[in-house]
Amino acid sequence: MMATTVLSERRLRRVLLALDVVGAPPAMLSFAVTLAAHFEAELEAMLLAQSQLSRAATLPFASEVSLLAGMERRLSGALMERSLRGLTARIQTMMAELAGPARIRWTLQTAAKRGWEDLLAELDAGSLLVSGHDGRYAAAPGARASSGACVVYDDTPAGQDALAIAEAVDTGAQRIEVTSAEPQRMARVAARLLSLRPGTLILPAAVLARHAPILHPLLARLGCTVVVVG
16 A cells, blocks of 8 residues: 555654553554554653643642542642652553563653643654544554444645554554645534544644644533643
8 A cells, every 4th residue: 555655654753652641551652552563663761741730739729539539639849750750650560561472672751741742743754643632542453343443534645654653553444535725624624524523633743833723612611631742
């Protein structure tokens, strides 16, 4: 297939995994590890420390309430740092257990970012960004997700790469070609995606950037795994 040829020529070198302070479900890590292994790419996990939360924790009235025990406790910058270190250690352990058998190179870094959207500027040719939303995560490549995968693509090299990645994730992935940059066309694409409600959405970074006013709110509503191709 031409899509596979284009991807091999451009060479997928890096899978960038965006994680937030809520944690890293094993299914999400497994998806990213398997994707990196499939394309022989390096996995770079980024734990988004969300600087706003750290600053808010230093306010004199900052506190949190445990959902399990119903207990309230004061927050502080030191407490947030300890929690972040503990979370980082747990993620490192899970990644080592998953990435070891897959024999892939991987790193884990902490970044003071507001959200996964801040990582889009770091994407370049040969890299992709994986992010999850609302606790719903895609199955590993080769296994069909319960709500399937969908790829939005154009005729650019990144668009053809998105097609090849969709084939690896789900051989039955729905395909939506973007042939026009007109907002009306993207509005129809958004309506189609809402009706499909895919478990995984794959699209080029340029398409996401060009239609950000429509697509960013849509991604929040879909609550799916997003794979953005650089």
